[in-house]
Amino acid sequence: MLWTQTLIPTMKETPEGAEIPSHILMLRAGMISQVMAGAYAYLPLGLRSLRKAERIVREEMDAAGAVELALPAMSPLSLWEQTGRVSAFGNVLVQTTLQRKDRKVPVVFGPTHEEIITDFVAHHISSYRQMPITLYQITSKFRNEERPRFGVLRTSEFLMKDAYSFDATLESLNRSYDKMYDAYCKIFTRCGVNYLAVEAESGPIGGDASHEFMAPAENGEDSILHCKDCGYAANQEKAEIGARDCVAPDVELKPLTKLDTPGASTIEQVSKFLKCKPQKLIKTLIYLADGKPIAVLVRGDHDANEGKIRRACKIEKLELAPPEVIEKVTGAPVGFAGPVGMKEKIPIYADRDVQCIVNGVTGANAADAHVVNVNLRRDFMPDLFADLRNALDGDPCPRCSSILAMRHAIEIGHVFKLGTKYTDALNAKYADADEQLKPIIMGCYGIGVNRILASLIETSHDADGIVWPMTLAPYEVVLTVVKVPDEPSMAAAKKLYGELAAAGIDVLLDDRDCRAGVKFKDADLIGIPLRIVIGERGLKEGKFEAKWRWEKAAEMLPVEGAGDAIAKWVQEERKENARFGNRRDAL
RNA sequence: CGGGGUGUGGCGCAGCCUGGCUAGCGCGUCUGGUUUGGGACCAGAAAGUCGCAGGUUCAAAUCCUGUCACCCCGACCA
Structure with missing residues (x-):
């Protein structure tokens, strides 16, 4: 893509109202634009990153054997009345009424899709032979948040991957659950997001039936407790407190x-x-x-x-x-x-x-x-x-002799063994091998795709802007032409651009005829991991200048064979985010 | 839903307290020129119902009432 042919409205100043890094930087980098409180437009750059996260999610879901489908955002209110979630969600549920010829149809814009998928499954799965199966989708969800905030972290409309597993037995559910759990670990690792899988409230099934995937971040809305020594991690609601002997101070008991x-x-x-x-x-x-x-x-x-x-x-x-x-x-x-x-x-x-x-x-x-x-x-x-209270920073760890540390975190994923809550309510039964009708056992698994981007930015930025890993970056390489009117520079840039594009690299050519400083600042702001500078100075020696976003120094790269070398770097970095992962040493 | 704050060209702000000439400043945009390796300079230009409605006044961005929107803190969050 040529910079002059797309729309990247970067801003030098922070718009009024944005306070946390992810919100500020997404606005300044021209990734998003606010339409109303809790609703954002994704601009070309933002959409590219969002699609990359979505693609990673999809690839890992497919690899885990889940099957994609798409359920409508709209569904009849009656379905939600059957499960009692109209009152459970309350004002959060977005409702409207459609006027059809002679009647009014109350509808819900789905905040999640348990009801719809369970109703569908009730009609189409009737035998134990059709299970286990895990179905998923990546669609917009609607929740009338009482207070949308923190930019893209808490919005009324958001992109969510929701998967639902259907099993005949608890053992089978556990296998389905573990597959999703493992897939989540792979997804967040590929996205370059630091995360912790923490124990969460488990609901009807009890035990080890729910985990939240949390990205520790100062601006996170959730609190988690984590033991650095043994690795125990849980959200505040769930975190156990280790029993310790109480040392009663040796003081006189005064009269009541x-x-x-x-x-x-x-x-x-x-x-x-x-x-x-x-x-x-x-x-x-x-x-x-x-x-x-x-x-x-x-x-x-x-x-x-x-x-x-x-x-x-x-x-x-x-x-x-x-x-x-x-x-x-x-x-x-x-x-x-x-x-x-x-x-x-x-x-x-x-x-x-x-x-x-x-x-x-x-x-x-x-x-x-x-x-x-x-x-x-x-x-x-x-x-x-x-143990009847919420855990706090410094409380004893329940699994070892160490103590728990409390941290703020952003919830980016949640896996949950649902049991038969919805299949009972919506009468989703299957015939078992013994010819008995039994309720299908469900699990549900969500990922907030927008939150992947926000939590990455929250923990990966510097004074100049975003620092993307290769896997989420809107473009993998930016070619910065120092002097656009200089014909040898532009010719070299276009040749390299062609080679990289042909190699399947997402490359952005900054062909704007403006001062180099402006381009350097913008490249840093939008956070492209690899920047190649094409200037008269380097070309004299037959070199381009290559610089990783998170490193201070640049290295010179011979023009001859540059396309191959760069493509190779990008392909390596795509796999493991290895250089990105080591960035802390450099920053 | 409770508490607080802000609405003035595309963006960031000043002006309001103490009403009064043609509503300013920086950035951005457009034109011409000089520039060209970390957000250039000179000259010129376009662009504003001062959130909206009502009121007070000879006169309202400024005072009063109402209303809408946005932001922050708290409560809530399958």
Whole structure:
């Protein structure tokens, strides 16, 4: 492609509103253009990168034995009512009504496609002989995000690869799942994205049934915990906290005292009012566990984790109790519950860290009052101690003796064993070898294609612009002609351009008649991995100048045979992103 | 959905507080010329309903009311 024949509207200045590197650089590099909040146009350059990511995804899906199809964005609302996801998605679901001749047809713009594919499969798969099979597509998804943000990271319309596996047995599902998991590793590696596969909430199947693929990045919206020593990694929701012996400080147990704390009902207010650290507080949460009230105790500065509570206490349905229940159980309004002297006797479950609190503070089960110098055993005794809170930076690793580090990350992929949630709801059954009808067992597997680009840029840029790996770069090589009116320069450039194009290299020839500085700046900004400079200076010696985007120095390359040499470099780099992978040493 | 911020040529901004001549500046664009290895210089030109609507006033980019859009923080996120 000739630069003068495409449209690459680069910008010297950062448009108002863009704050994170990926957003700023995609705008400045002329890759995207905003149409409205949460909706971006992909300009020629951006589309090329997006297509490269898409192609890698497609190749690895095909290699893993998945079969591509395309489902419509539009589907009937009724399908979503059958699975209860109209209310589950709520306002996120994009709905509209089509006016047909004599009736109105309520439709949904798919936020994902479990319903549609399951309905299709229910009609066309009826035997165990037709499975296992994994179907996938790469299409636009629609979600009315309450708050689109961070440029291309969180938008209302986005490109997603979604795959669905259909199996007759759990063992077969596990094999399908592992294939996808392995394919994801290959995809993100080929894309040059640093990622971690972390354990995530597993839903109905339990166990090792869900992983998220996370790209650690400062601007990521998710939090993950990672142990550098043993490799354990999980999202914050799922991360377990290793058990450690509690070393109780050797201090005198002071007498239990009730104090007035008028109006102080939150942890922050109480700790301020009583001038004590939140770590000294015992937060008492009243939940309804399968309809019955329970109390959950966590340290004041910790957050309770409902998934952990559910598992540890063997509860199906868990929800925070409404104020009436709290008043009835504790005898006090919301904000003053405590484990000592509750009005009704209910089960008390405590997070392990509560064991370490000596002379603590908690609600007095009376309006506007707290008790201080609360101590375990002397004043109260929980029915169970367990890991019931969200993990934090520095918490003990559950698998080794090291500690967990918390990092922000961008979710770029998710693999999940669904089980029969949708096949039950949509009546997708198959006949087994024993002639019995059984529900098909599903898995679902998503990749946010736009997010691959954004997360790559977030972690691979410098002061001058984007630093693309060969595999995602919109063009693999840029030919920078220093002086376009100089005929020998242009002739040499066009010859090289022809050779590279013939070798199947994506090459961009910067034939704009402007100063060299402008072209160097633009080449750096759009991040093309390999730049070849064609100038009078080099040509005098029969040389081109070759420079990798992430290296400081350039090397001279004989004009003779340059096309072959460059093509070879590009082909090597395409395979492993090897030079790109080593860039940190150079940057 | 709560809190905060911003809307002025294509892009980035000043002007608004304290109303008053023809609404400025930088970048970009176009024309001519000089230049040509890291965002050149000179001369000239085009391009703006000051987000929109209403109000106050002799007079509104500026003050008041409403409204829309966009951005940030938080809540939410199959």
